[in-house]
Amino acid sequence: MSIEITMPRLSDTMETGSILKWNVGEGDSVSAGDAVADIETDKATMEMQVYDDGTIARILVPEGQTVEVGTPIAVLAEKDEDPREIAAASAPPLEPAPAAQEPAPAAQEAPAAAPAVPAPDPTASAPTPATAAPVPAAGAERLRISPVARRLADEHGIDVSLLQGSGPGGRIIKRDVMGALEAGRETAAALVPSAAAVAVPTTPVELSPAAAVPPAGVRLEPGLVPLSNARQTIARRLVESKTTIPHYQVTVTFNVDPLLDLRRVLNEQLAAQGVKLSLNDFLIRGCALAIHQHPEFNASWAGESIEIHGEVNIGIAVALPPERGGGLVVATIRQADRRGLREISAEAKHLAQKARTRGLTIDEMAGSTFTISNLGMFGVDHFTAIINPPNSAILAVGAAQELAVVRDGQIVIGHEMSATLSLDHRIIDGATAAQFLVSLRQLVENPATLLV
Amino acid sequence: MARIIEFRDALREAMSEEMRRDPRVFLMGEEVAEYDGAYKVSRGMLDEFGPRRVIDTPISETAFAGLGIGAAMMGLRPVIEFMSWSFSLVAADQILNNAPKMLYMSGGQFGCPIVFRGNDGAGGQLGSTHSWCVESLYANVPGLKMAIPFDAYDAKGLLKTAIRDDSPVFFLESERLLSIKGEVPEEEFVVAFGEALVRRPGTGCTVVSFGRPLYFCLEAATILAEEGIDCEVIDGRTIRPLDLAAIVRSVRKTNYCVVVDQSWPFASVGAEIAAQVHKACFDDLDNHVVRVHSDDVPAPYSYDLEQQMLPNTRKICEAVRSVTYNA
Numbered sequence: 001m002s003i004e005i006t007m008p009r010l011s012d013t014m015e016t017g018s019i020l021k022w023n024v025g026e027g028d029s030v031s032a033g034d035a036v037a038d039i040e041t042d043k044a045t046m047e048m049q050v051y052d053d054g055t056i057a058r059i060l061v062p063e064g065q066t067v068e069v070g071t072p073i074a075v076l077a078e079k080d081e082d083p084r085e086i087a088a089a090s091a092p093p094l095e096p097a098p099a100a101q102e103p104a105p106a107a108q109e110a111p112a113a114a115p116a117v118p119a120p121d122p123t124a125s126a127p128t129p130a131t132a133a134p135v136p137a138a139g140a141e142r143l144r145i146s147p148v149a150r151r152l153a154d155e156h157g158i159d160v161s162l163l164q165g166s167g168p169g170g171r172i173i174k175r176d177v178m179g180a181l182e183a184g185r186e187t188a189a190a191l192v193p194s195a196a197a198v199a200v201p202t203t204p205v206e207l208s209p210a211a212a213v214p215p216a217g218v219r220l221e222p223g224l225v226p227l228s229n230a231r232q233t234i235a236r237r238l239v240e241s242k243t244t245i246p247h248y249q250v251t252v253t254f255n256v257d258p259l260l261d262l263r264r265v266l267n268e269q270l271a272a273q274g275v276k277l278s279l280n281d282f283l284i285r286g287c288a289l290a291i292h293q294h295p296e297f298n299a300s301w302a303g304e305s306i307e308i309h310g311e312v313n314i315g316i317a318v319a320l321p322p323e324r325g326g327g328l329v330v331a332t333i334r335q336a337d338r339r340g341l342r343e344i345s346a347e348a349k350h351l352a353q354k355a356r357t358r359g360l361t362i363d364e365m366a367g368s369t370f371t372i373s374n375l376g377m378f379g380v381d382h383f384t385a386i387i388n389p390p391n392s393a394i395l396a397v398g399a400a401q402e403l404a405v406v407r408d409g410q411i412v413i414g415h416e417m418s419a420t421l422s423l424d425h426r427i428i429d430g431a432t433a434a435q436f437l438v439s440l441r442q443l444v445e446n447p448a449t450l451l452v
Numbered sequence: 453m454a455r456i457i458e459f460r461d462a463l464r465e466a467m468s469e470e471m472r473r474d475p476r477v478f479l480m481g482e483e484v485a486e487y488d489g490a491y492k493v494s495r496g497m498l499d500e501f502g503p504r505r506v507i508d509t510p511i512s513e514t515a516f517a518g519l520g521i522g523a524a525m526m527g528l529r530p531v532i533e534f535m536s537w538s539f540s541l542v543a544a545d546q547i548l549n550n551a552p553k554m555l556y557m558s559g560g561q562f563g564c565p566i567v568f569r570g571n572d573g574a575g576g577q578l579g580s581t582h583s584w585c586v587e588s589l590y591a592n593v594p595g596l597k598m599a600i601p602f603d604a605y606d607a608k609g610l611l612k613t614a615i616r617d618d619s620p621v622f623f624l625e626s627e628r629l630l631s632i633k634g635e636v637p638e639e640e641f642v643v644a645f646g647e648a649l650v651r652r653p654g655t656g657c658t659v660v661s662f663g664r665p666l667y668f669c670l671e672a673a674t675i676l677a678e679e680g681i682d683c684e685v686i687d688g689r690t691i692r693p694l695d696l697a698a699i700v701r702s703v704r705k706t707n708y709c710v711v712v713d714q715s716w717p718f719a720s721v722g723a724e725i726a727a728q729v730h731k732a733c734f735d736d737l738d739n740h741v742v743r744v745h746s747d748d749v750p751a752p753y754s755y756d757l758e759q760q761m762l763p764n765t766r767k768i769c770e771a772v773r774s775v776t777y778n779a
Contacts, residue, residue: 146738148707166777167739173777174707174738 002086003052003076007039007061009069010048014041018066018224019073027083028056030076037073054078057086066223143323145172152177158184161322164221183215234327241389245301246425249384252437255407256400256417259447270342279417280316280374281345283397285450288312288336290440291370296428297436298369300390306427312337315368315388316348318355329355330388332368341451372397382418392427396420454635460493462604462636463569463625466611467494467531469640471501474529477615480507480516481533481570490535491571491630517543517568521550524566525558529615534570537624538584551620552595567614569623572600573664573714574762576628580750583758585715587662590622591691591724597645598691600624600663604634606689609643617645626664648695650702654684657772658702660725661712662688665744665763669712672768681776691721699725700732707738710771712763717745742775744768 007017018040024030035047036056057077061067077083145153145160149172153160158180165172227235256279263277270277291297291312300307315330331351336344354360371388376399385396398418405414419440423433443449457465471477478501479494485508488495498506509516513534520530534540540547547568554564574583591598597619601607607625614621651666652673659669666687673683684702688695703709709729713722726741744763752758773779 147735148738151735175777 001078002057002081003054003078004072005036005050005074005076007067007069007071007073008048010039010041010046011043014043014069016066016068016222017041019061019063020045022059022063024056026056026059026087030054030056050076052076052078054081055083057081057083064224064226143172144169146174149174149177152181156181159322228325231325231327237389238386241386245387245389247387247422248425248430249420249422250430250433250437251382251418251420252441254417254419254441254444255405256415256444259444260400260415262447266341275342275345277341277345278348279376279400280372280397281341281348282447282450283372283374283395283419283444284314284316284333284336284344284348285341286440286443287370287372287395288314289443289450290436292337293439294432294436296432297393299392299427300369301392301424301426309369311335311367311369313368313370315371315391316351317371317373317385317388318352321356324356324359329360329365330368330371331355331360331364332366334367371395376400376417382420384420385422387422387424391424393421393423393433396422453639454637456633457604457636458630459601459604459607459625459632459634460491460630462608462634463493463611464495464497465636466608466615468497468500470612470615471497471505474615476527476529477531478505478507478523478528479531479533480509480520482509482511482535484508484533489533491627493630494533513539513543514546517546518550520566520568521546521554521564524551524564524620525554525562529565529567531567531569531615534568536575536578536582536584536627537570537572537586538578538582540568540570540586541584547620547622548590548593552593554620556595563618564620565618567611567617567621567623569611569614569625571627571630572624573626574628574746574751574758575626577753577755577758578751579753583751585746586622587624587691588713588715588720588722591721592719596620596622596692598622598624599645599689600691601629602651602663602666602687602689603629603632604636606643606687608636609641610645610689612642613645616642624663629664643689645690646693646695648689648698649687650684650698651687652683652685654682654706656680656682656706657684657708657710657776658686658699658706659683659710659712659768659772660686660688660699660702662691662721663714665712665714665768668763668765668768671765672772675765675769676772679773679778681772681778683772688725694725694728696725696728696732699729703729703733704736707736708772708775709733709737709741710744710768710775711741712744712768712771714746714763716748717743718748720745739775739777742771744771 010017019037020040021038022036023038024034024036030036030050031053032051034050036050037048038045039048054076056074058075059073060075061071061073067073075086077086143160144165144167146167150160152174156177158177160172163172163176163180166176167173259279259282263279263282267276295308296306298309298312300309311334313332313334314336315332317328318331319328320326333344333347333351351360351364354364368388369391371391371394373385373394374397375383376397380398381401382398383396385394387394396419400415400417402413403416404411405416407414421433421437467479471479479497483490484494485498485503485506488498494506517532517540520532523530551564551566551568554562572587573585587598587600590596597614597617599610599614599621601610611623614623652670654673659673661669666685669685673685676683684706686699686702699709711722711725713720715721717723722743722745726743729741730737744767746763747761749761752761770779
């Protein structure tokens, strides 16, 4: 009779345990008393022993997986049994319930044309955070969801990675989606009045029904979130950037009333052609033009020299949805100084959309010489960004806010937008940075100059 | 004007009306004439139509099936009765090689407007050799049509259509249904092939079946309604041609599907329908299609064992609960 090994209750209060490490594999012989796995509990990491002699026929729960006490985690074949027969007869290995742990990036959709790149060569000019190539990493699990549940979630804009599946193996089924929809409807209705208090963002914030207040009595799901190689690489590069580049910040506030007016006029005229310019599009152009007057902003640290680049390629930071692994990538708009607003706008939209769906190619992510990160659409006032190597600077843009401002010695209502440069002090000093911002401000506050 | 008559009477009326209407139609089989039919389906027909049109045969299925096929090829419209579809196995070469393929093999020169009919499925302790459900075996063959009536009304309407159809039709009755009474109009009517019927409308789970198991499905639906599961029971009526559109319409509404097929599971009509539903309704399904069949064993002789082997009400209830995640 084969023996089912279940997650043991290693402490009184233990309800779930994580298999940190299996010390045995399928086919290994064990004796009573052997420590076969390291289990992490609510209190500590402890060894799990087997109490019988036999052979490990099947491992049902892999490393890194959290399960409830009592869940079968392995099957032991006794001395007179054939482990392979026992393995064949036992249930297939448990795949992690995806709603309990964030699914690793890009597991559901086939990767785009992006080649399978692990960590890029650090000396290459490819930007750091942009190496989030949309390739399923080792250990990425497929979300378990029924076809109709997926379709309903898509139709109603519900984020399936936030759902707890009640079907077999944690499968998300129709009632889970309908439940989230109902819950979202109730809380969204309650949230609506406060939405009006948010400052004017550059693009309107849509309240996702899934971003609801959790029902009373519900706890967070503890567990380990496996990170893809891409995400680990981004992490490494961010630390490298922040710790090796001497960062400092310079902030400026723009009067964006002229820009908002110009944008409105242009969008009205171009609506029929399907063009909708965003504030960020103007900023991309503005930065590209300002860089021409301040070439250190188009440079890279080269150890014993500073390399000034010929092309002005502006990188734009794009936030990825959880299904694509979360985090952010930088899409590159090449030669932004030589392209018009309309072209920049179309390119920015196209790249952002592609990044969120099929993922970007290495080419689309590489080669930026300056990066813009914009959190204005989320209503953020002001923030600082981490330089995207090998750039020399990054511009962090906040929301255009309606404030009481001073114009011509009078207090009036106006719109102002904060922008903060993070700079590499080895390449750009404070005075240079200030001058760049003066140029940028000239352009932004006289936006007609961005059109020529 | 509808009257209440038995399923067997409905069959007889269909045959008699068609024989009156078309002199080419005749009935042939074991005990159909002098004995009034092994199950009294053809009672009185010998008296009305005479021995040239209601013909007793020796116990030789290959011979009289082949005779019928030859007659059909030459322009007559035979109705060949098998005392049980189990016996059709003896005539398999005739009914599978000759009848459905004749039009094709003769390059269009000879059709085969023949109807083979008889009792299909468990008859009640008839043992493993006499309890065949042949639908899954034969439905695989291109060139034939297959109908399987649920009640007296459909028995008459489908049999008339079968006799008028120029294709060979396999008409699957059930010994257990012959005494079932139902309302059947006196006026002329037919039931078309390829049009399924919703026997019980519902919104919670689609249950598709043919013939006798539908009675178990309806019983299960009543039980499940008490549990809050509202089944929609669909009578496919004809296996070939299959009214997939009706099933798809239902599954798009309910998101769950159970197929109940009295034949054995492997390579069955149930498997075929499940495959077609998976393909057509992939984005509408909340769970895979669940099939209920007779157990994969030869039909037992013992009464209790036979009842447990069938796709009975208990199994259908379990299937519906399972597919709707209410197990």
